[in-house]
Amino acid sequence: MKxxxxxVKALTFDVFGTVVDWRGSIAREVRAFAAxxxxxxxxxxxxxxxxxxYRPAMNRVASGELPWTKIDDLHRIILDEVLVKFRVSAFNDxxxxxxxxxWHRLKPWPDTLRGLKRxxxxxxxxxxxxGNVALLNNMAKNAGLPWDLILSAEIxxxxxxxxEVYLGAADMLGLQPGxxxxxxxxKDDLRAAARQGLRTALxxxxxxxxxxxxxxxxxxxxxxxxxxxxxxxxxxxGA
Amino acid sequence: MKxxxxxVKALTFDVFGTVVDWRGSIAREVRAFAAxxxxxxxxxxxxxxxxxxYRPAMNRVASGELPWTKIDDLHRIILDEVLVKFRVSAFNDxxxxxxxxxWHRLKPWPDTLRGLKRxxxxxxxxxxxxGNVALLNNMAKNAGLPWDLILSAEIxxxxxxxxEVYLGAADMLGLQPGxxxxxxxxKDDLRAAARQGLRTALxxxxxxxxxxxxxxxxxxxxxxxxxxxxxxxxxxxGA
Numbered sequence: 001m002k003x004x005x006x007x008v009k010a011l012t013f014d015v016f017g018t019v020v021d022w023r024g025s026i027a028r029e030v031r032a033f034a035a036x037x038x039x040x041x042x043x044x045x046x047x048x049x050x051x052x053x054y055r056p057a058m059n060r061v062a063s064g065e066l067p068w069t070k071i072d073d074l075h076r077i078i079l080d081e082v083l084v085k086f087r088v089s090a091f092n093d094x095x096x097x098x099x100x101x102x103w104h105r106l107k108p109w110p111d112t113l114r115g116l117k118r119x120x121x122x123x124x125x126x127x128x129x130x131g132n133v134a135l136l137n138n139m140a141k142n143a144g145l146p147w148d149l150i151l152s153a154e155i156x157x158x159x160x161x162x163x164e165v166y167l168g169a170a171d172m173l174g175l176q177p178g179x180x181x182x183x184x185x186x187k188d189d190l191r192a193a194a195r196q197g198l199r200t201a202l203x204x205x206x207x208x209x210x211x212x213x214x215x216x217x218x219x220x221x222x223x224x225x226x227x228x229x230x231x232x233x234x235x236x237x238g239a
Numbered sequence: 240m241k242x243x244x245x246x247v248k249a250l251t252f253d254v255f256g257t258v259v260d261w262r263g264s265i266a267r268e269v270r271a272f273a274a275x276x277x278x279x280x281x282x283x284x285x286x287x288x289x290x291x292x293y294r295p296a297m298n299r300v301a302s303g304e305l306p307w308t309k310i311d312d313l314h315r316i317i318l319d320e321v322l323v324k325f326r327v328s329a330f331n332d333x334x335x336x337x338x339x340x341x342w343h344r345l346k347p348w349p350d351t352l353r354g355l356k357r358x359x360x361x362x363x364x365x366x367x368x369x370g371n372v373a374l375l376n377n378m379a380k381n382a383g384l385p386w387d388l389i390l391s392a393e394i395x396x397x398x399x400x401x402x403e404v405y406l407g408a409a410d411m412l413g414l415q416p417g418x419x420x421x422x423x424x425x426k427d428d429l430r431a432a433a434r435q436g437l438r439t440a441l442x443x444x445x446x447x448x449x450x451x452x453x454x455x456x457x458x459x460x461x462x463x464x465x466x467x468x469x470x471x472x473x474x475x476x477g478a
Contacts, residue, residue, distance in 0.1 A: 134413025174373025
């Protein structure tokens with residue numbers, strides 16, 4: 001382990017895309033919902049459309065256009081729009097609520113559980129996600145994710161990449177920012193964490209957006225660690 | 240299980256006295272600190288004095304006399320007063336800080352771990368303590384407490400028994416108040432939770448204040464459950 005990382009006591013994890021495979025999980029459920037209703041829907045495009053509404057929706061909160069709104073409620077607003085765009089009108093309100101909860105049932109990447117269990121022995125492991133607390137807790141119960149605690153944008157009433165989230169997490173953990181390492185598959189999240197003094201680990205998730213469709217996967221020496229998956233992260237941290 | 244309790248999905252636990260034995264744990268550490276310095280201190284009385292400053296200190300926050308202040312910092316303010324009262328001047332600042340962290344190292348009651356593990360299979364189990372998040376996380380890591388998540392007065396910037404803590408916990412868990420059960424050894428905590436619509440379980444901790452020195456231990460039918468310990472609670476909840 002690099003000597004500079006000896007002071008790291010807690011790892012905070014981005015969740016959507018980093019810990020769990022949102023795209024595969026959503027496409028699978030949308031396909032099942034559609035089959036039940038005998039609808040033709042491109043489930044993967046549906047998942048992509050749903051996810052692509054995420055950042056603009058959070059920006060409406062950050063700009064003050066919307067008051068503080070949980071991701072569950074933002075997901076529902078976006079879902080209603082996506083259903084219109086995909087000309088799906090077969091779902092009643094209860095079914096829409098059930099479909100919206102798919103985000104509570106996202107499945108981990110194959111290395112996630114084993115990697116987290118290794119890391120938990122040496123570090124505090126926490127979520128640091130824009131997902132709300134109930135979503136993250138239900139996901140953890142469902143998938144067996146062994147978090148020590150759940151930290152969320154909901155606690156700070158700010159969404160990543162706003163500084164309040166990273167600094168708020170360090171403060172609540174009783175640590176200096178440099179004692180906390182942000183783990184994410186997304187460089188913008190890590191760069192925002194680094195600007196607040198956190199340590200950073202990039203974990204590559206080449207299939208987050210589907211095979212062959214991925215953004216920049218090049219390692220970046222600006223991050224403290226570049227890892228292939230959570231087991232590689234554990235190995236690089238001596239856990 | 241009582242039919243009315245079938246809707247309970249999460250259990251939120253008071254911690255000091257209910258999950259861990261603050262008095263025994265503190266007295267043990269104070270005794271060790273004193274022995275090292277060759278001081279004569281009544282360690283049990285020291286623990287009681289420290290704890291008795293807790294409610295008045297939180298009241299100073301609730302009244303607005305102090306701004307929001309973490310329990311770690313309130314504990315330190317009280318510790319400084321108790322050291323003066325006990326005429327102990329042998330500790331330097333580093334030692335005082337280390338002693339103050341005893342609250343992060345409190346030991347569970349003998350039934351705590353097994354009971355929590357049973358309950359975790361059927362319910363979300365969370366702290367709902369006036370202790371700050373770092374304190375509760377360090378305690379859990381140290382003692383192996385298997386919380387699903389850590390909820391604390393620190394998240395809501397209100398101390399129990401203020402309503403914001405109970406209602407805030409239910410909201411963050413994505414549940415109605417009646418789907419959450421507060422578990423505590425203290426009747427005032429449970430009565431405050433019940434006033435906000437939460438379910439309640441009293442767990443008797445006859446030795447919290449020392450053998451033979453205990454407040455009202457009579458069961459109360461106003462609570463949904465009266466339990467002898469966490470295993471009895473699990474049994475009564477069918478877990």
